Amino acid sequence: NAGVTQTPKFRILKIGQSMTLQCTQDMNHNYMYWYRQDPGMGLKLIYYSVGAGITDKGEVPNGYNVSRSTTEDFPLRLELAAPSQTSVYFCASSGPTGMGTDTQYFGPGTRLTVL
């Protein structure tokens, strides 16, 4: 049982480049989330999804896009990378009752540097 997997683990981008961070979960969870964690700070919610085809903004959505075409996958897209997007990105998933009342399971993170 792999849980939540994220790829890549590390990436360096140049300003203006684009990339997609991949996230897959094998627990058949309805809810999926993307967070970023800046140094010395807590996690901040970027986007979340309550099921395939449904996504919603979190606290810091600007500069990112998401899609949810399947239950398993929730990719995060950066279109024009900026140094302010240098961060560690975590994907998470949880069961049908959603945020809080269902435990969120986190992936290992993607460390992104934009130069």
Place this chain on the structure above:
Amino acid sequence: DQQVKQNSPSLSVQEGRISILNCDYTNSMFDYFLWYKKYPAEGPTFLISISSIKDKNEDGRFTVFLNKSAKHLSLHIVPSQPGDSAVYFCAAINNNDMRFGAGTRLTVKP
């Protein structure tokens, strides 16, 4: 706006003693609170939670206390073990809005 604050960036305790990690929040609409534990190079893992209708929740060595009037929660670990050394995040939720504190690095010395 920092709605959830962990004012102690680090805490060091002796093995076997109690660890007390604190968290303050400003938004009275938060109705669910959680603690996560994070090891280096790993994602956070859920530890314990508490609903706003309760003031205490216990799970083995871990107890979370909630003081709604003071907008304060704390995590007690008794007895502390070296394997508890990690960064601990508190989080608060209101209607799909989840906010995290900046974390407290706990070091348990043998």
